[in-house]
Structures are given as C-alpha cells and as structure tokens.
Amino acid sequence: LPWLARLIASVSQDLVHVVVTQNSLAEGISETLRTLSEMRHYQRLPDYVVVICASKIRGNEFCVVVLGQHQSRALAESMLTTSEFLKEISYELITGKVSFLASHFKTTSLGDDLDKLLEKMQQRRGDSVVTPFDGDLNECVSPQEAAAMIPTQNLGNVISDQEEEVSPWDRHCKN
Numbered sequence: 001l002p003w004l005a006r007l008i009a010s011v012s013q014d015l016v017h018v019v020v021t022q023n024s025l026a027e028g029i030s031e032t033l034r035t036l037s038e039m040r041h042y043q044r045l046p047d048y049v050v051v052i053c054a055s056k057i058r059g060n061e062f063c064v065v066v067l068g069q070h071q072s073r074a075l076a077e078s079m080l081t082t083s084e085f086l087k088e089i090s091y092e093l094i095t096g097k098v099s100f101l102a103s104h105f106k107t108t109s110l111g112d113d114l115d116k117l118l119e120k121m122q123q124r125r126g127d128s129v130v131t132p133f134d135g136d137l138n139e140c141v142s143p144q145e146a147a148a149m150i151p152t153q154n155l156g157n158v159i160s161d162q163e164e165e166v167s168p169w170d171r172h173c174k175n
Contacts, residue, residue: 001060002052009050015068017046025053025061032065047071 002020009016021028028051047068128140
C-alpha cells in the first residue's frame with residue numbers, strides 16, 4: 001500500500017503527499033501537522049496528505065488529510081444529505097450571508113471571476129456562435145451559417161403533434 005500510494009502521488013505534481021509510519025497512525029498525523037507548520041508561506045500546500053501506518057501487528061491503516069480549499073468544501077458538501085444542504089443554504093440566506101454565498105458562484109474553482117471570463121469570451125467571439133453538433137468550443141460560425149447546418153450524425157427526428165419534422169437543434173433552441 002505505501003509503495004502504491006507513493007507511485008500514484010508521484011504524478012500529482014505535489015498536490016498529494018504520502019507519509020508512511022511504522023508505529024501508529026497518530027504518529028503519522030502528528031508528523032504531517034509538524035511538517036505543514038514548518039512550511040514556508042510561499043510554498044504551496046498539498047491538496048491532500050495520505051498518512052499510512054504499515055504495521056505488522058495492526059496491518060495497514062490510513063488517513064487522508066484534506067487541505068485544499070475547494071477539495072475540503074466538496075468533501076464537506078458531500079457529507080450532507082440534500083435536505084441538510086438545503087437547510088444550510090436557507091440558514092445562510094436568513095442570516096444575511098447572501099453575499100458570501102454569491103461569492104462562491106462568482107468564481108471558478110481556480111479563482112477566476114466568471115463575469116470577466118464570460119465578457120472575454122463574448123468579446124473574442126463577437127456575433128459568432130459555437131458550431132452546433134459536435135462543435136469544438138473554439139470553432140465559431142455566423143448565426144446564419146449555424147441555423148442552416150444539418151447534423152452529420154443520425155440523431156433521429158422527432159415528429160411533433162402537427163406531424164412535421166423537428167430537428168434536435170430546433171427543439172433545443174425552442175426549449
């Protein structure tokens with residue numbers, strides 16, 4: 001297990017660290033906390049630290065320390081049921097934490113401002129639209145050209161109540 005964990009962590013670009021101890025899991029966690037407290041402020045913290053105790057008596061024990069801001073948030077949210085999650089959101093809205101909650105939706109997981117990113121994309125694209133039907137996001141055409149396009153794959157046509165054929169693209173745009 002320690003060898004496999006180190007192998008996997010080796011390709012993580014230092015986002016995952018592995019600490020292996022022989023005595024106890026508590027010793028490994030203590031070593032992890034000591035190492036983290038000694039890191040310089042300019043050094044990037046790993047997102048995860050996997051602590052493994054490889055003991056012949058107890059067998060293998062492990063603990064995953066989650067340090068990444070977004071990883072911690074995702075983990076915390078996954079621990080809540082839908083009902084608990086909705087209660088938490090309601091509580092934040094009632095207690096006036098709306099701006100704090102809104103800030104989560106204004107940035108991407110990389111910290112980019114979504115409004116600025118959308119504005120940049122719109123400026124770069126101009127009046128062009130993304131090519132429908134298997135288009136790459138970088139392939140843009142004029143709106144008229146996109147409207148005249150026919151899918152290259154057999155997506156199947158749906159017959160409406162009026163018995164006229166409606167393409168998947170038209171159906172998507174009407175919804």
